[in-house]
Amino acid sequence: MNPYFDKSELKKFGEIGKNVPHLAEKFFDWYNEVFKDGALSEREKALIALAVAHATQCPYCIDAYTTACLEKGSDLDQMTEAVHVASAIKGGACLIHGVQMRGHAERLGM
């Protein structure tokens, strides 16, 4: 079996720069800069990344930012709350489309 997601592949992310290296360099420089302490702390940024990783359902990102959150000093309660925030937004984003459904149904219905 050769699963599409293999966590060991994450370490090869840098290999994306073997082609068109100047773009990869720009991306990784910017990426690394984004996660440094700023108006938000490294820990807060890692929690945001963890939430987005769940919303985008990227298993690489979930593994990477679970480790990052722990290494930046978050505990499992805080990380679970971040995932709930992502879920709430995803759920809300789905539910709010019910308004569109209702509008369309009202136009069609008698």
Place this chain on the structure above:
Amino acid sequence: MTISLTTLHSREHDLSSGEAQLRILEKAPVDADFNKRLDAIGLAPLMPTQIQILQVNVGKMCNMTCSHCHVDAGPDRTEIMTRETMEECLHAAQSSGITTVDITGGAPELNPNFYWFVEQLSAQGVHIIDRCNLTILLTGPHKNTAAFLAKHHVEIVCSLPHYRKTSTDAQRGDGTYDQSIQALRMLNDLGYGQGNEELKLTLVTNPVGAFLPPSQSSIEDEWKHELHRNFGITFDRLYTITNMPISRFLEWLVSTGNLVDYMQRLLDAYNPIAAAKVMCRNTISVGWDGMLYDCDFNQMLEMPLNSIARPHISDFDANALKRRTIRTASHCFGCTAGAGSSCSGSVT
């Protein structure tokens, strides 16, 4: 982080011997040749810079049995430093320009001569550190200990894995967090942790699992904010310390299948700048029986000093110690990962 909260020693576990621990580390399929890394930056063999700190382990007895303890300390441990050995420590500190005596254990306060030792050190005028687990300060026989430490201006360096309860209790046992908060409030009431150099309160956080600690500088303000917001507690500084892959933490790594990944994490995060600043270059560690080691970790791995005929506190010779080579093995990657780690927190 679930593990049996008893000592390896009480279970007669293989890993209660330093030799068995080193064997497991050597077998891990990672390229953990620490000396090779030192060689690449011109630091091999590793030598001391100067000897400023005497770290004295006054015994392995502890009222707690934390899951990550590198000493394998616990209530069943009976190894306790005698007053005679403490006298030799006092002599060594006085005769060699030692500026700091860092008292550790176990719970150092359980040594019946701890109070006498602190009084003598205080009279010598050295900076004294008590590595305190906080909970001991609430036990009946030690209810006056905090005031005693304040009287002698002892810096208290105490363990608190997280400013929240879940992780703290996971690592140190149920109920530890609430007791730690109570003890911290008591220390604040005595004037500790409020910016007074003579009553310094330092917190230490270790990761609760197989990952690296956070950046000390990045996280300290948040810790201060959260402990003050939730409990009105203040403290002076935060140390972040990497878990060493030895003793009970090693047992946990092996039993959960985390050993290889954790060692690889340490290796991947190797920082040559931290390697030049490892604590063994300015510290000598004294075992409960007076034997001398490069650090507390080498002590627990039963790796006595190199190049010293009789590495014992009774033969303490600062000049000879400065000329020795420091013993290293793969566990040393724990001190050089990321921002580096020492008993004084990160080193870079």
